[in-house]
Amino acid sequence: MAKISDIAKRTGYSNATVSKALNGSPEIPESTVATVKKVARELGYVPSSFARTLKMRRSFNLGVLFVDQTNAGLRHEYFSSILEAAKVEAEKRGYDLTFMSHTNYGGLKMSYLQHAKSRGMDGILIVSANFLDPAVEELAQSGLPVVTIDYVYNGCTAIMSDNENGMNSLFEAAYALGHRKIAFIHGEETDVTKRRIAGFLQAAKAHGLSLPSAYLGEAYYHRPETVMAALEPILRLPDPPTCVFFPDDISAITFLARQTQEAKRIHPLSFAGYDGIDLTKMIHPMLSTYVQNSEEIGTIAIDKLINRIEDPRLFVPEVVKVKGHLQSGDTIQKR
Amino acid sequence: MAKISDIAKRTGYSNATVSKALNGSPEIPESTVATVKKVARELGYVPSSFARTLKMRRSFNLGVLFVDQTNAGLRHEYFSSILEAAKVEAEKRGYDLTFMSHTNYGGLKMSYLQHAKSRGMDGILIVSANFLDPAVEELAQSGLPVVTIDYVYNGCTAIMSDNENGMNSLFEAAYALGHRKIAFIHGEETDVTKRRIAGFLQAAKAHGLSLPSAYLGEAYYHRPETVMAALEPILRLPDPPTCVFFPDDISAITFLARQTQEAKRIHPLSFAGYDGIDLTKMIHPMLSTYVQNSEEIGTIAIDKLINRIEDPRLFVPEVVKVKGHLQSGDTIQKR
DNA sequence: TCGCTCTACTAAAACGATTTCGTACTATGG
DNA sequence: CCATAGTACGAAATCGTTTTAGTAGAGCGA
Numbered sequence: 212m213a214k215i216s217d218i219a220k221r222t223g224y225s226n227a228t229v230s231k232a233l234n235g236s237p238e239i240p241e242s243t244v245a246t247v248k249k250v251a252r253e254l255g256y257v258p259s260s261f262a263r264t265l266k267m268r269r270s271f272n273l274g275v276l277f278v279d280q281t282n283a284g285l286r287h288e289y290f291s292s293i294l295e296a297a298k299v300e301a302e303k304r305g306y307d308l309t310f311m312s313h314t315n316y317g318g319l320k321m322s323y324l325q326h327a328k329s330r331g332m333d334g335i336l337i338v339s340a341n342f343l344d345p346a347v348e349e350l351a352q353s354g355l356p357v358v359t360i361d362y363v364y365n366g367c368t369a370i371m372s373d374n375e376n377g378m379n380s381l382f383e384a385a386y387a388l389g390h391r392k393i394a395f396i397h398g399e400e401t402d403v404t405k406r407r408i409a410g411f412l413q414a415a416k417a418h419g420l421s422l423p424s425a426y427l428g429e430a431y432y433h434r435p436e437t438v439m440a441a442l443e444p445i446l447r448l449p450d451p452p453t454c455v456f457f458p459d460d461i462s463a464i465t466f467l468a469r470q471t472q473e474a475k476r477i478h479p480l481s482f483a484g485y486d487g488i489d490l491t492k493m494i495h496p497m498l499s500t501y502v503q504n505s506e507e508i509g510t511i512a513i514d515k516l517i518n519r520i521e522d523p524r525l526f527v528p529e530v531v532k533v534k535g536h537l538q539s540g541d542t543i544q545k546r
Numbered sequence: 547m548a549k550i551s552d553i554a555k556r557t558g559y560s561n562a563t564v565s566k567a568l569n570g571s572p573e574i575p576e577s578t579v580a581t582v583k584k585v586a587r588e589l590g591y592v593p594s595s596f597a598r599t600l601k602m603r604r605s606f607n608l609g610v611l612f613v614d615q616t617n618a619g620l621r622h623e624y625f626s627s628i629l630e631a632a633k634v635e636a637e638k639r640g641y642d643l644t645f646m647s648h649t650n651y652g653g654l655k656m657s658y659l660q661h662a663k664s665r666g667m668d669g670i671l672i673v674s675a676n677f678l679d680p681a682v683e684e685l686a687q688s689g690l691p692v693v694t695i696d697y698v699y700n701g702c703t704a705i706m707s708d709n710e711n712g713m714n715s716l717f718e719a720a721y722a723l724g725h726r727k728i729a730f731i732h733g734e735e736t737d738v739t740k741r742r743i744a745g746f747l748q749a750a751k752a753h754g755l756s757l758p759s760a761y762l763g764e765a766y767y768h769r770p771e772t773v774m775a776a777l778e779p780i781l782r783l784p785d786p787p788t789c790v791f792f793p794d795d796i797s798a799i800t801f802l803a804r805q806t807q808e809a810k811r812i813h814p815l816s817f818a819g820y821d822g823i824d825l826t827k828m829i830h831p832m833l834s835t836y837v838q839n840s841e842e843i844g845t846i847a848i849d850k851l852i853n854r855i856e857d858p859r860l861f862v863p864e865v866v867k868v869k870g871h872l873q874s875g876d877t878i879q880k881r
Numbered sequence: 882t883c884g885c886t887c888t889a890c891t892a893a894a895a896c897g898a899t900t901t902c903g904t905a906c907t908a909t910g911g
Numbered sequence: 912c913c914a915t916a917g918t919a920c921g922a923a924a925t926c927g928t929t930t931t932a933g934t935a936g937a938g939c940g941a
Contacts, residue, residue, distance in 0.1 A: 224920075224921085225920070225921045225922075226921085226922095227920075227921055227922080227923095228919080228920055228921070231920090238918075238919070238920085239919075239920085240918085240919070243919080243920090262926090264926090265925090265926045265927065265928090266925070266926050267926090268926080
């Protein structure tokens with residue numbers, strides 16, 4: 212593989228001049244730059260990023276922490292869609308994305324932080340992880356530029372899907388259609404779940420409704436069988452809800468399939484999902500849900516991360532809330 | 547950050563000895579190794595992977611080509627699930643995964659091959675891409691270790707989901723339940739599609755059935771509206787099929803939702819999807835489909851790739867077919 | 882004791898870039 | 912014509928590893 216010294220030999224310039232020419236240093240005249248670039252192309256020169264990193268202490272490489280958390284991992288459309296957007300934005304700005312892991316060295320597992328240091332990562336994007344894992348916290352508090360999704364660490368910028376707004380939008384939609392008895396089956400206890408519950412209860416309060424605590428059910432994200440199990444006692448209440456919000460679209464679609472199947476159902480129940488996965492738009496009836504703006508979340512995350520890397524002086528940790536939008540489907544019906 | 551020379555100073559050994567001790571060279575006695583490792587731990591030493599790569603010409607980094615092809619990209623559960631498995635396997639063997647891209651250097655976009663060379667990637671996994679893109683072909687033919695998924699390049703190892711077997715299994719299942727008039731709406735023309743059509747027709751032939759060519763419909767993967775459009779004329783045929791195979795689970799689920807909705811339908815149509823996404827198991831009725839073994843595909847792909855990297859002499863390009871399995875759901879009914 | 886083989890170690894040269902100081906030369910103003 | 916400033920370039924150090932080619936000393940058999 213051609214290197215800088217090959218170009219130097221061929222052009223008669225020194226390594227220093229070639230390097231400067233290729234990097235657009237102002238002290239090199241146009242004509243020289245042209246010669247150098249021409250020869251570089253002829254030789255098929257490709258800069259060696261590791262040699263570069265070694266000297267510059269800049270790798271133009273970002274770590275992505277993406278752990279198969281809720282047994283959904285990369286397959287969760289919300290997260291993978293964030294990752295996709297992050298990938299596009301990073302490429303646009305000239306950075307690579309490498310998955311973080313506990314890669315081992317000499318039979319010894321490395322911590323995430325060690326991994327990041329070892330690869331000289333310029334910054335880290337934490338998309339999906341167990342935020343309470345000490346190894347993750349260590350990473351977040353290390354001083355390396357870190358941006359997190361849907362979780363706030365002190366000193367790190369966080370990009371949050373606006374869960375309060377999400378639940379509020381759904382509530383308003385149901386309320387407007389005449390629903391007053393609304394239940395919410397939420398996912399397992401996480402930060403996001405807390406926000407959703409808060410958003411839900413705030414919306415109810417805003418309308419002067421006080422919902423029985425039995426209207427709140429707990430289940431697990433992306434495990435519809437747990438959701439159905441939580442739903443059952445709620446429907447058996449003496450005064451059952453007329454509308455129920457599910458923790459995610461998968462549960463809602465599962466319920467939908469089950470419901471349309473049982474033609475024998477007594478009263479029609481309105482319901483909504485959460486996330487806005489593609490399928491919700493394709494099925495009939497279209498699912499009512501809140502579409503999280505995962506694309507924007509991924510894009511902004513990388514944007515903020517790279518901005519901080521490239522000009523640390525301007526950096527101030529922020530919490531950015533990204534609003535999604537209501538998808539008015541057909542599964543919340545008029546009362 | 548602590549470096550080897552710091553350990554050397556502290557222990558009194560030379561850089562060379564420290565390096566060898568850390569890398570398990572046989573010429574260093576146990577006692578020395580112990581001392582060195584102890585001090586390394588105390589100083590929080592983390593090896594610099596780029597300095598290492600520079601010298602060794604081994605980065606322990608693999609490139610992953612994953613292009614948002616059919617506007618499904620990372621969100622396609624089949625692919626993201628392969629990626630997830632690849633990630634796990636790579637970590638297990640001490641390699642990192644970096645997304646390939648057209649990262650630019652000095653305002654100039656790099657080809658995939660240049661990118662790979664620049665990052666010193668030890669090998670490439672092509673998961674999803676436009677295989678006819680010259681930039682992708684260049685990469686595949688460059689001599690770098692490359693493994694592809696669902697496409698065969700000369701000289702590269704390819705891991706293939708067994709599409710012939712998939713269509714055959716589905717056909718057998720339908721046939722066993724009494725279906726003789728079976729239609730297949732396939733995706734856009736790709737290598738995979740060709741294999742599926744071939745598998746489908748072979749299965750029919752094996753039973754001495756000759757299906758009217760009108761039973762084959764063309765649509766696009768993951769665009770259910772095109773699938774529904776292709777289905778319509780087929781159902782209007784004078785002699786319509788009793789069972790139809792869809793190109794993917796998304797279309798099948800879309801159809802399911804639509805079908806259960808229209809209670810007015812005249813005759814029940816049996817159908818099946820393809821892929822085996824999680825949701826197919828959750829809904830009621832359970833979808834009949836062919837579950838591709840994406841986990842094994844991802845794992846094997848990385849395994850073969852690393853084996854080739856670590857012992858190139860043993861390398862012989864192979865085409866590995868990975869069988870999936872039939873999911874006997876409830877959407878193919880007895881006739 | 883001599884020569885030989887091991888063992889345990891080291892000095893120094895890479896690897897391929899960037900960057901800091903220079904330096905030689907040209908242009909310019911007084 | 913001289914001093915000065917600016918322009919275009921280069922020598923060499925540096926980043927943190929690995930590795931080659933050696934060396935000093937111990938052990939050992941004859």
